[in-house]
Amino acid sequence: MDKMVHTSLRAMQGIMDRQQAIAHNMANADTTGFRAEIVTAQALYLAGEGLDSRATTNEVTLGADMNPGTLKSTGRPLDIAINGDALLAVQAPDGSEAYTRRGDLMISESGLLTTADGYPVMSDGGPITLPAADQVSISADGAIAIIPPGGDPNQPQQVARLKLASPAGSDIVKQNDALFHVRNGGVLPSDPDAKVTVGALESSNVNMTQALVDMIEASRAWETQVKLLTTAQQLDDSGASIMQLPS
């Protein structure tokens, strides 16, 4: 059997990986602030003696689709949607600074401000902890104001500002914790001009139609590879029958 089967096999593994990435996008079509994955195939040339006829494919993640998702109005005062391409800084489980587009914020028991998936939200000076308050509000520039217990409702006090970071010019990559990190470490600069829309959430930017088309395409590509495998099998069979001694 010749090397063709291995080339096909590699392609099939890649297609199944791509199908998983498409399934992941589809599964997250309703996850607040989700950014779709872009997975593509790359040719991997196997240089060696003889004709360079073989190039196996290799699936790679190109990165996330950073197009904005649609805004959904919720009316909840702690829901924010980030305008433009800015990212909200959060603390990743390993303590480093990471970035996300989701803005469904919550206040934990200890007053720590977190996203709904549990990551502490950062200001320029570290994670934000809010003191006890009668009311918490966020303004369009990301400033958080509170009305202290018993305080005058007309005189909110600013306690912190969300760190809205600009990814412009930096290489950001989604890591295993599903948050964006600066490639090779480091932090993004805070963007003083970034704005948020309060009382709204940004939906996932997965394009369902695109995902369905990609899924069908991957299914057909898989069938082509299976056909190649059967062709290789037939070639092998006929080769073997030529070699057979007449009985």
Added chain:
Amino acid sequence: MSNGALQVARTGLDAQNTKMRVIANNLANVNTTGFKRDRASFETLAYQQRIMPGAQSDAQNEYATGLALGTGVQVAGTMKIDTQGTLQPTGNAFDLAIEGAGYFQIEMADGTTAYTRAGNFARNGEGQLVTQEGMPLIPSIQVPEGATNITIGADGTVSATLAGEAEATELGKIETANFTNPAGLRSIGSNLLVETGSSGAPIVGAAGEAGRGTLRQGSLEGSNVNIVEELVDMIETQRAYEVNSKMIQATDEMLQFANQQL
């Protein structure tokens, strides 16, 4: 045999199914006094790094970008959406609505305190103000037999004209409780909520003070479920469910094709 795409699509079905249940519960409570809608929030599951960026692709070359595959989605939790429900005038003297933040305190059968936004109170046999289930309001308010012109002020002061008297008598003062994180309260059914570690301790005091909303007599706070919003969410959830099941079907067909052809 475990197939990535199939398992990932399954997580999508699971999550959408849970969301549908939350929507169904919201819709079922569209006419429940003081009900606050829940929202299911999804989170992305961890990624698997199949190929690290910078790993050797052969002796001379490195992968410029790796292959990181996501493993699906899960429901991170549900969140109570604490927006004000619409006020419905009822004209009943014991119907109370809170305009703004705060909860009525209710004494449960085991002596612990529960909290509610539903202010449809009634008088029991002993003249005490109780919920529809008969659980007394805290602090206890006694309305004597024959009392007329019962008024409950915006700050919770209850007064009435007692039989044979011309002047109104103050019967007590309803206090409400507020929380640092009301979204952290846990629903226990019957419109009642209980304190949890996440909600923080109750801050009790007169209505209308320190951020607590004022009371309005003769009105009830309706459910804050918006039917149209829930229906749109339901259609969205249904479509997302369908697309995930399409993925399972497509992957199944791929594997079936390979099994038949080879």
